[in-house]
Amino acid sequence: xxxxxxxxxxxxxxxxxxxxxxxxxxxxxxxxxxxxxxxxxxxxxxxxxxxxxxxxxxxxxxxxxxxxxxxxxxxxxxxxxxxxxxxxxxxxxxxxxxxxxxxxxxxxxxxxxxxxxxxxxxxxxxxxxxxxxxxxxxxxxxxxxxx
Amino acid sequence: xxxxxxxxxxxxxxxxxxxxxxxxxxxxxxxxxxxxxxxxxxxxxxxxxxxxxxxxxxxxxxxxxxxxxxxxxxxxxxxxxxxxxxxxxxxxxxxxxxxxxxxxxxxxxxxxxxxxxxxxxxxxxxxxxxxxxxxxxxxxxxxxxxxxxxxxxxxxxxxxxxxxxxxxxxxxxx
Numbered sequence: 666x667x668x669x670x671x672x673x674x675x676x677x678x679x680x681x682x683x684x685x686x687x688x689x690x691x692x693x694x695x696x697x698x699x700x701x702x703x704x705x706x707x708x709x710x711x712x713x714x715x716x717x718x719x720x721x722x723x724x725x726x727x728x729x730x731x732x733x734x735x736x737x738x739x740x741x742x743x744x745x746x747x748x749x750x751x752x753x754x755x756x757x758x759x760x761x762x763x764x765x766x767x768x769x770x771x772x773x774x775x776x777x778x779x780x781x782x783x784x785x786x787x788x789x790x791x792x793x794x795x796x797x798x799x800x801x802x803x804x805x806x807x808x809x810x811x812x
Numbered sequence: 813x814x815x816x817x818x819x820x821x822x823x824x825x826x827x828x829x830x831x832x833x834x835x836x837x838x839x840x841x842x843x844x845x846x847x848x849x850x851x852x853x854x855x856x857x858x859x860x861x862x863x864x865x866x867x868x869x870x871x872x873x874x875x876x877x878x879x880x881x882x883x884x885x886x887x888x889x890x891x892x893x894x895x896x897x898x899x900x901x902x903x904x905x906x907x908x909x910x911x912x913x914x915x916x917x918x919x920x921x922x923x924x925x926x927x928x929x930x931x932x933x934x935x936x937x938x939x940x941x942x943x944x945x946x947x948x949x950x951x952x953x954x955x956x957x958x959x960x961x962x963x964x965x966x967x968x969x970x971x972x973x974x975x976x977x978x979x980x981x982x983x984x985x986x
Contacts, residue, residue, distance in 0.1 A: 671829045675819050680849065683818075684872040687851075687939050691874065694816055694851040694937075726870035727941045729847045731826060733833070751868075753844040753943070757835045765845040765943070767870065 667735040668786040670794050677728040677768070677797045682709040684724040685716055706799060713803050728768035728800065732787055735761050744779045768797075772804060813965060814853040817973040818939070821846045823980060839980055843945035846981055848974050850940045852966065856887035858932040859962045862954070868946045873938035876927040886933040887962065906931060944981045947974055 674680050679701055686697050701709065716724045734742075742754055742762055752766040752774075766774075771787060774780035788805055791797050823846060830837055852860075864871050886906050892898045909929055916926040942950070947970065953959065954967040975982040 669829075671826050672821055674847075674849070680818075684939050687872045687937065688875050689878045691937075693853060694818075723870065724872055727849055727872070727939065729821070729941065731821065731845050733829070733835075755837060755841050755844060757830070757837060761835065763830075763837060763841075763845060765847070767941075 666737055666782075666786065668783070668790045669733045669735075670730065670787070670790045670796060671733055671763075672731040673791065673796045674728045674730075678706065678709040678713060678799045680727050681716070681724050681768075681800065682712040684727045685712045685721070688724075710799050710803060713800060717804055722769045722772065725768040725772070725800075725804075728797065729765065730768070730771065730787065730791070731763070731765045732790065733761070734764055734783070737762055737783075741779070741783075745774070745777075745783060748777050748780060749774060768800065768804075775805070813855050813962075813969070814851075815966065815969040815973060816851040817970075817977055818849040818851055820848045820974070820977045823978055839983070843948065843981060844943055846944040846978060848942055848944070848947060848970075848977070850942075850970055850973070851937070852940060852970075853937045854887075854935045855966055856933050856962060857936050858887075859960070859966060860936055860938060861932070862960070862963045863940070863950075863966070866942075866946065866950045869940055869942035869950075871938055871940050874936050876930065876934075877924040885935045886931070887935060888933070889961075906933065944974070944978065947971070948982075 682701050683697055686692075686701065690697060692700065713725075716722070737760055739756075739760075742756075746752060746754055749766070749770050751770045752764060755763045757763055766787075771784055774784035788801055792801060823842070826842070826845070827837075860873060864873075888899070888902065892902045909931055912929050913926050916929070917923065951967055951971040954963050955971065956964075959967075971982075
């Protein structure tokens, strides 16, 4: 089984932080972006930690991921899609799928027996291409050490 | 009303990657995998109640537990603005609501409870992430003549931004 990341939300941590600040601020988009850029990644990390602590998983839904799955079985894909209504699969040829999901689904998949292997493989692929490192360390840090 | 497209999936990057692997996908199948993130400002809560009925999308909206309501922060429909008497009734009702909200706050009532008195006309801000397939579905329903003017204007702006950013996905759509 091989998983490759084709595309993901640009600056996912800043995007999550923006979604979180949108809920608690009256500022305009430009003002929020300026605020987030001046405060930097430590602040984005702080906001992600708060979101995870409070189980405000809606904000991490804006981190979208598009992956190519090679050498995956049809039954396996079917059982994962049954459990996760927000992941979309397109079969490109036998055993090869294009899949898109958001980070909330990725988190939920790590708690499911039938989906955990795929979730960990997506997280590993994200790390390999350097996407969402800060997010991964906050949300999956312990799990990756354990895994 | 203001709508910004914050980012969208880079279709060329996806198509190039698949081409290099000798894999093909048509634009209709790709609709599931192309995402857009929008920032929406200064629409009424009437309209956002309609928008969030489209469940296959992600939303984060300005909370009234934290934001301050002001006398200027309301949408006034043209049908009310154009009739002097109707406008007076509307304006008096809004003023009564805002005054009552401020009095409740001054009495120590938390904002999260005082906000119950606020009208749906109040302006709000939100971010929304949605894929092309669902945005097309929303556009079909909400830009139709029977949709209300405010959501029709909002979704038309979202659709126009998406068309400009990813014309190949929308080439068969009005």
